[in-house]
């Protein structure tokens with residue numbers, strides 16, 4: 316039995332403006348208010364421009380919902396037009412910063428080296444990185460999903476000390492399952508999440524590895540979340556499309572009722 320608290324995080328991607336964000340978080344708060352969900356941590360990951368609005372709402376209404384950014388600059392300040400820094404996110408009391416989402420690896424050519432710098436930037440600013448890893452369809456078809464994903468874990472965590480590494484969140488998101496409706500089976504998810512924990516144990520010892528929360532992401536919905544969460548090395552989900560529907564996201568958070 317692990318005492319890891321599941322983390323259900325909604326990655327809104329490039330959806331919902333700051334007014335829609337407020338309405339959406341209010342709906343989530345309402346949907347989660349009538350039942351104790353203490354045993355699950357809930358986070359939203361809105362676009363940067365929504366974060367101030369979300370912070371104001373969460374602070375004002377003392378909501379338990381956490382929030383974070385979908386990306387973070389590797390640099391803390393300077394001439395990096397268009398980037399958002401760790402100190403800026405920390406000032407907004409963000410809890411999390413997503414690093415290395417497959418859409419950023421794919422469309423913005425983010426390498427493991429850059430992801431590693433972003434992981435360090437997050438830790439430097441007291442933000443918890445959610446490091447995304449996972450294989451594409453060609454790698455899966457060749458049966459190389461474990462080796463591919465562990466190489467991304469190694470790259471993202473290079474030179475990260477154990478006391479930081481054991482607080483990270485790792486999201487296993489097979490690219491072929493993202494936004495496709497093609498959810499990995501619970502066994503697929505467990506195979507790679509278990510291998511990730513095994514690698515963390517090699518790097519940081521079993522005790523450290525047992526503290527790390529490993530999420531699954533890719534077409535998670537209320538109808539499939541419970542079976543995935545039943546796997547021993549899956550400690551939460553990173554939810555894209557389904558997180559944009561407040562009622563559906565609330566059902567996912569309450570996966571134990573499904």
Ligand SMILES: O=C(CO)COP(=O)(O)O
Nearest residue numbers: 326493494533534555556
């Ligand atoms: O990329 C994802 C979350 O980061 C998953 O997206 P979907 O839930 O829309 O498949």
